Amino acid sequence: xxxxxxxxxxxxxxxxxxxxxxxxxxxxxxxxxxxxxxxxxxxxxxxxxxxxxxxxxxxxxxxxxxxxxxxxxxxxxxxxxxxxxxxxxxxxxxxxxxxxxxxxxxxxxxxxxxxxxxxxxxxxxxxxxxxxxxxxxxxxxxxxxxxxxxxxxxxxxxxxxxxxxxxxxxxxxxxxxxxxxxxxxxxxxxxxxxxxxxxxxxxxxxxxxxxxxxxxxxxxxxx
Numbered sequence: 051x052x053x054x055x056x057x058x059x060x061x062x063x064x065x066x067x068x069x070x071x072x073x074x075x076x077x078x079x080x081x082x083x084x085x086x087x088x089x090x091x092x093x094x095x096x097x098x099x100x101x102x103x104x105x106x107x108x109x110x111x112x113x114x115x116x117x118x119x120x121x122x123x124x125x126x127x128x129x130x131x132x133x134x135x136x137x138x139x140x141x142x143x144x145x146x147x148x149x150x151x152x153x154x155x156x157x158x159x160x161x162x163x164x165x166x167x168x169x170x171x172x173x174x175x176x177x178x179x180x181x182x183x184x185x186x187x188x189x190x191x192x193x194x195x196x197x198x199x200x201x202x203x204x205x206x207x208x209x210x211x212x213x214x215x216x217x218x219x220x221x222x223x224x225x226x227x228x229x230x231x232x233x234x235x236x237x238x239x240x241x242x243x244x245x246x247x248x249x250x251x252x253x254x255x256x257x258x259x260x261x262x263x264x265x266x267x268x269x270x271x272x273x
Contacts, residue, residue, distance in 0.1 A: 113125065115166045117206075118144060119203060126144055141155060141156045142160070166247050171248075176263045181214065201236055217234065
């Protein structure tokens with residue numbers, strides 16, 4: 051029995067020795083190196099990247115005429131950049147001569163703008179002015195809303211239609227209500243300013259051309 055116990059003890063000792071051999075010793079970590087790496091990480095400043103606005107095709111340049119639907123014809127005076135928050139934005143500066151107003155329009159929102167019309171489009175507008183007015187038999191308040199929407203649509207043919215439909219071929223104030231006259235003058239001025247930009251002529255010559263097409267003898271704005 052004593053011999054068997056001794057044999058068991060010897061086998062246990064051998065197993066323990068084998069296990070010690072298989073255990074891989076971990077390398078000692080130098081604490082000074084750890085401190086250096088931590089300090090280096092702390093010293094590095096955070097680099098904040100400035101985001102750019104969504105890309106959009108740049109169709110216009112300085113001195114180009116464009117049409118902003120709610121304000122009419124304007125001229126691009128500058129193309130500038132600015133950082134708003136962490137976003138870099140490019141924008142047009144547009145001067146509206148009629149209203150003495152400068153608009154700031156981001157380039158990625160240039161779908162709100164359109165180029166000025168071609169000479170062919172201006173000629174078509176003249177033919178619209180010469181045609182018979184098409185007035186709906188509805189309440190004036192409803193028609194006034196439709197006219198206002200057409201004026202602010204930025205579409206030149208719709209603008210010409212408003213001028214044609216509200217034209218009374220007369221300078222007598224009594225023949226037009228106040229709201230009719232306001233809408234007519236607004237549409238007339240918008241159309242006139244685009245005629246001037248496209249034809250590159252003075253306001254008097256453009257007015258004569260439009261009044262002739264409308265069958266008016268005098269300045270409609272003098273009434």
